[in-house]
Each structure stands twice: as C-alpha cells, then as structure tokens.
Amino acid sequence: MTPTKKTAFLTPKEMIGFAILAALIFVVLPLALDTFRLNLFGKYLTYAFVAVGLVLCWGAGGILSLGQGVFFGLGGYCMAMFLKLEASTPENTAIQSTPGIPDFMDWNQITALPWWWEPFHSFGLTLIAIIAVPVVFAFIIAFAMFRRRVGGVYFAIITQAIAAILTILIIGQQGFTGGVNGITDLRTLHGWDIRTDEAKNILYFVNGILLFAVLFAAHYVRKSKLGRLLIAMRDQEDRVRFSGYDVASFKIFVFCLGAAFSAIGGAMFTLQVGFMSPTLVGIVPSIEMVIFCAVGGRLSIIGAVYGTLLVNFAKTTFSESFPEVWLLGLGALFIAVVMAFPRGLAGIWADWVEPRLSSLFSRKTGDDSTAAPKTPAE
Amino acid sequence: MVQNNPNFVLMVEDLTVSFDGFKAVNDLSFYVEPNECRVIIGPNGAGKTTVLDLICGRTKATGGSVNFKGQELLNMREDQIVHAGVGRKFQTPSVYEDLTVFENLELSYPKGHNVFGALFFRRDDTVKDRIQEIAEMIFLEELLQEKAAFLSHGQKQWLEIGMLLIQDPELLMLDEPVAGMSVAERKKTAELLNRIIADRSVIVIEHDMGFVADIATRVTVLHQGKVLSEGSMERVQNDPKVIEVYLGH
Numbered sequence: 001m002t003p004t005k006k007t008a009f010l011t012p013k014e015m016i017g018f019a020i021l022a023a024l025i026f027v028v029l030p031l032a033l034d035t036f037r038l039n040l041f042g043k044y045l046t047y048a049f050v051a052v053g054l055v056l057c058w059g060a061g062g063i064l065s066l067g068q069g070v071f072f073g074l075g076g077y078c079m080a081m082f083l084k085l086e087a088s089t090p091e092n093t094a095i096q097s098t099p100g101i102p103d104f105m106d107w108n109q110i111t112a113l114p115w116w117w118e119p120f121h122s123f124g125l126t127l128i129a130i131i132a133v134p135v136v137f138a139f140i141i142a143f144a145m146f147r148r149r150v151g152g153v154y155f156a157i158i159t160q161a162i163a164a165i166l167t168i169l170i171i172g173q174q175g176f177t178g179g180v181n182g183i184t185d186l187r188t189l190h191g192w193d194i195r196t197d198e199a200k201n202i203l204y205f206v207n208g209i210l211l212f213a214v215l216f217a218a219h220y221v222r223k224s225k226l227g228r229l230l231i232a233m234r235d236q237e238d239r240v241r242f243s244g245y246d247v248a249s250f251k252i253f254v255f256c257l258g259a260a261f262s263a264i265g266g267a268m269f270t271l272q273v274g275f276m277s278p279t280l281v282g283i284v285p286s287i288e289m290v291i292f293c294a295v296g297g298r299l300s301i302i303g304a305v306y307g308t309l310l311v312n313f314a315k316t317t318f319s320e321s322f323p324e325v326w327l328l329g330l331g332a333l334f335i336a337v338v339m340a341f342p343r344g345l346a347g348i349w350a351d352w353v354e355p356r357l358s359s360l361f362s363r364k365t366g367d368d369s370t371a372a373p374k375t376p377a378e
Numbered sequence: 379m380v381q382n383n384p385n386f387v388l389m390v391e392d393l394t395v396s397f398d399g400f401k402a403v404n405d406l407s408f409y410v411e412p413n414e415c416r417v418i419i420g421p422n423g424a425g426k427t428t429v430l431d432l433i434c435g436r437t438k439a440t441g442g443s444v445n446f447k448g449q450e451l452l453n454m455r456e457d458q459i460v461h462a463g464v465g466r467k468f469q470t471p472s473v474y475e476d477l478t479v480f481e482n483l484e485l486s487y488p489k490g491h492n493v494f495g496a497l498f499f500r501r502d503d504t505v506k507d508r509i510q511e512i513a514e515m516i517f518l519e520e521l522l523q524e525k526a527a528f529l530s531h532g533q534k535q536w537l538e539i540g541m542l543l544i545q546d547p548e549l550l551m552l553d554e555p556v557a558g559m560s561v562a563e564r565k566k567t568a569e570l571l572n573r574i575i576a577d578r579s580v581i582v583i584e585h586d587m588g589f590v591a592d593i594a595t596r597v598t599v600l601h602q603g604k605v606l607s608e609g610s611m612e613r614v615q616n617d618p619k620v621i622e623v624y625l626g627h
Contacts, residue, residue: 225499228481232474239472243486244460253493
C-alpha cells in the first residue's frame with residue numbers, strides 16, 4: 001500500500017462519469033428531442049445548479065437549506081429585470097400612461113422607474129448583480145446564523161422562513177416586482193430574440209456549458225482540503241474547531257457558493273423560459289430542489305443532475321395525467337429515498353451497477369487496475 | 379508570590395464557572411511549568427473536564443483568568459486558542475470517521491486553516507513526510523488509507539493523539555486517554571505518552587492510578603470545583619483528605 005496516493009483532479013472513473021453526462025446533455029438529448037422538449041430539459045437543468053450547490057452544503061457540509069429558491073429567484077429576477085427593461089422601450093410601451101417603464105409598474109400607477117432598477121439597464125452590472133445580490137444576501141444570513149452557532153434543524157427552518165418572507169414581499173410589492181405574476185413578456189437580449197427556436201437551442205447549450213463549469217467548480221471544492229473539512233465538520237464539528245479552524249467561516253463560504261450556483265441557474269431559467277415569478281422562490285420549489293438532490297444522492301454532484309432530470313421528468317409526465325396526487329407522490333418519493341436509499345441514485349449506481357459493469361469490463365479487457373480496487377466486494 | 383512568574387506556561391487563577399448558580403469550578407488556581415506533566419484526578423463531578431473546557435474555550439468562564447505564555451485565553455475564540463499553542467483531546471475519541479487516517483492527520487496539519495488556504499492547500503512532500511512520521515509514532519503507519527470508522531477504539535484514541543501531535547502544541551490537554559483500552563493498548567499508550575510529553579507541557583485527566591503514577595510529574599486533586607490537594611503522586615496518595623473523598627473507596 002502506498003500512503004502517497006495520487007491526487008489528480010479527475011480519476012479515470014470520475015472522467016467517465018463526466019463524459020457520460022456530457023454525452024447525454026450535449027449529444028443525446030439534443031438529437032432525441034424537439035425544440036419544445038429540449039427547452040423543457042433545459043429548464044430542468046437550471047434546477048440542477050441548485051442541486052449541485054446542495055450537494056456541497058447539505059451532502060458534504062451537513063447544512064440543510066430549505067430556502068435555496070431564494071437564491072435561484074434572486075438570480076432569476078436580476079436577469080428578468082434586465083430583460084424587462086430592454087423590452088420596455090418607449091416605443092414598445094407607447095400606449096402606457098408613462099412610456100418607458102415596465103408594464104406592471106404602469107398598471108400600478110407608478111410613474112418613474114425605482115432607483116434600484118436603474119443598474120439593470122446595463123448588461124455588465126446585471127451579470128455582476130446576478131451573482132453578487134444572492135451571494136451578499138446569503139452571506140448576511142450565513143454570517144448571522146453560523147457566527148451564533150445556529151445549525152441543523154433551526155437553520156433549515158430559518159431558511160424556509162426566509163423563502164416564505166421573500167415570496168410575500170415580492171407578491172406584496174406588485175408595483176416594483178410584478179407581484180404574483182412575476183416579470184413576464186421578456187423578449188430580447190441585446191436585440192437578440194430569445195423566443196425563437198434557434199435562440200432556445202443556443203441557450204440550452206450555453207446552459208449546459210455553464211452547468212459543467214459549476215460541476216467542475218464543485219468537483220474542485222470536493223477534492224480540495226476544504227471539501228474534506230466539510231465532511232469533517234459534518235461529523236465532528238468540535239474536533240474541527242479544536243484543530244484550529246474557524247468553523248463558521250467555512251460554513252459561510254459553502255453556503256455562499258451554493259447561493260452563487262443557484263443564482264446562475266435562476267438566471268438561465270429566466271432566459272430559457274422567458275419569465276420569473278414568485279412561484280420559483282417560495283417554500284415548495286425550495287423543498288423540491290432538496291428532493292432533487294436527495295434522489296440523485298446528496299453526496300454525488302453528478303448524481304444531483306440525474307436526480308433533477310429524473311424527478312422533473314416524472315413530475316411533468318405524471319402531473320399531466322394525475323395532477324392531484326402528484327404532490328403526494330413527490331413526498332412519498334422523498335421519504336422512500338431517504339429511508340431506503342440514503343445515497344440516492346448515486347448510491348444505487350455505486351452499489352449495484354458499477355460492480356457489474358466493472359466485472360464485465362475486466363472480463364473483456366483482462367485486468368483493469370484503475371476500476372477494480374474501488375469496487376465494493378459483493 | 380508565584381503570581382507573575384514568567385517560568386509558568388499556564389497560569390489559571392481564580393477560575394470560576396457557574397451553571398445556573400451551580401459552581402462547577404470555583405475559584406480554582408493552579409500553575410503548569412514547561413515540560414511538566416500534570417495529572418488532574420478527582421471523583422465524578424469534581425469539574426475536571428470543565429476545567430479543560432474552560433482553558434480551550436469550549437465553555438465560557440464566569441470569572442478569573444487563564445494566562446498562557448502571557449496571553450489571556452478567556453477572551454479568545456477556540457481556533458485562536460489552538461493557534462496560540464493549546465491542543466485538546468476529548469474524552470470520547472473524536473476522529474472523522476468518513477475520512478481516512480491520512481486525511482484525518484492532514485486536516486490537523488497546521489497549514490491552510492482559513493477558507494482560501496484550505497481551498498488551495500497542496501499536499502506536498504513536507505506534509506506527507508510529517509504525516510508518515512506521526513503515523514509511525516501512533517502505530518498506524520499500516521492503516522493510513524483506511525477509513526477511521528474501521529479503527530478499533532484504542533486506535534481511534536491514538537489517531538486523535540496523533541492529530542494533536544501534528545499540530546505540535548506547547549500545551550497538550552488529554553481527557554482520559556486510556557479509558558476503554560485493553561491492557562496491551564494501555565501499555566502502548568503509556569509508552570506513546572511518555573514519548574510525546576517530553577518536550578511540551580501536558581495536562582491529563584485520568585482515573586487509572588497505575589497509569590497516573592507512570593506519567594505524572596505532579597498531581598492535582600479536584601473536589602467540588604476546588605483544589606483539594608496538589609503535589610507529587612506520593613504526597614497526594616498519602617493526603618488524608620484525598621483518601622477520604624477519592625482514593626478511599
């Protein structure tokens with residue numbers, strides 16, 4: 001046994017995992033689906049950004065957030081505000097009593113653009129805001145909670161409350177936020193119509209590339225010492241603290257990182273779906289995102305993507321046929337996964353599929369030394 | 379008299395903590411010299427573990443002072459106290475079960491302790507050599523790639539001691555390091571402790587009197603949050619007050 005294990009960024013096994021996912025997202029789905037269905041999968045994949053963030057926060061770090069919709073929503077709203085301003089040119093809105101402001105403001109008797117909408121005229125500032133606004137918000141929450149050593153269930157409940165508060169705020173401030181309808185009727189990005197089939201296809205691929213960037217970033221964190229510290233903190237927080245680490249700062253970091261991932265997903269959601277509304281911010285979507293992560297396997301970043309795709313595909317399929325029982329089914333799925341398969345799809349893969357695959361593989365090619373040692377004995 | 383003697387590594391003075399009026403530690407004072415191995419004994423509930431908790435910042439004191447090499451520890455955060463040079467081992471073995479022995483030791487290596495330091499930490503040869511060296515010391519060199527969850531109870535205790543050693547603290551605090559060990563493990567641990575206490579100050583809480591006699595420079599007997607007796611093992615063992623409350627039964 002060699003104690004000095006190689007620490008390459010990707011082991012061959014991980015490389016295969018990423019390659020299969022890339023093939024699915026960039027080749028199989030685009031070839032197999034029409035633009036409408038592809039756009040639908042693009043929408044699902046925006047939730048995967050959140051699920052990947054949850055793998056780091058919850059799976060590795062043990063920080064369960066039931067309010068990730070907040071960050072998804074903030075990122076999405078920032079993008080939507082930019083697109084809405086671009087769509088609300090004085091020419092397009094000539095029939096309003098105040099031309100040049102978003103339509104919902106006009107309906108609410110607002111006559112001037114609020115000051116905090118102004119930065120969203122600039123695409124550069126918008127891109128910064130998409131990341132910065134959710135991250136700063138996450139930082140404030142995390143700083144207040146983790147410095148006071150609030151954790152576990154209490155933290156989960158507080159994040160859920162924040163999701164509820166933000167939803168109520170957005171709905172209540174209809175004149176500034178578009179209210180319950182959200183920000184709709186988004187048309188162009190720098191004059192490029194995002195509603196055409198061609199634009200939807202391109203945005204799908206942009207989304208896929210961004211998702212892979214996030215996956216690699218998450219993978220890097222998992223592989224770094226910080227990743228191992230997260231696991232250590234989850235199991236023995238005091239030991240980490242008395243090894244000289246400021247535990248709170250690590251929790252704040254990973255929570256902010258998860259928020260940044262979610263925000264990118266939210267912005268891509270707005271671009272691909274063409275609107276942003278409070279239904280994507282509140283408690284239900286936030287909990288759904290945790291379920292995506294749990295089904296995929298909360299320790300596996302690739303598993304989180306498959307979990308998201310699978311649950312959403314099932315949701316679309318079943319909710320078309322059985323709209324009333326779908327929510328119950330989702331709840332049952334969550335309980336079943338947590339009780340029977342705590343490591344989700346990734347666990348099923350590692351325990352059942354992989355050993356069979358690798359025994360098949362090694363029989364064919366002789367001895368494959370890279371795949372064999374990690375497989376659990378049957 | 380001894381109050382400001384710079385020769386002491388640790389000066390605990392009038393240390394008091396009160397939990398809802400109950401004074402678990404009451405006006406406690408004691409002093410630890412460099413390279414001394416101080417053993418704290420006493421009946422259950424005497425406040426032994428609480429004293430260690432107060433020194434390392436896990437419990438906030440109600441009053442008094444803990445001075446370590448001229449720094450007041452009572453105002454510092456736990457991780458700052460560690461960086462000042464105080465290491466603490468818990469009573470139940472606290473190791474990271476989901477990580478390997480190597481990774482357990484690596485996380486305790488005194489480098490990359492802030493967020494970005496940890497994010498860009500490199501496992502270079504200095505780190506690997508040091509981990510190897512410590513692993514040999516704690517009898518785990520064959521098990522570096524094993525998950526800590528699969529270690530025996532005694533091996534976990536050694537691993538945690540190793541995690542402290544790699545920090546190289548000037549003051550090492552051990553809470554019942556041989557509790558729950560087999561006789562053979564106990565012997566090996568005594569040997570290990572005798573080796574590691576050589577160049578640092580150590581505070582040990584222990585019940586096993588044979589073990590105490592083996593390692594102690596001086597013994598402090600606590601009773602109801604106060605010092606009942608202090609001195610060499612021999613003196614303490616013959617102190618009638620100690621025999622009455624602790625050793626007698």
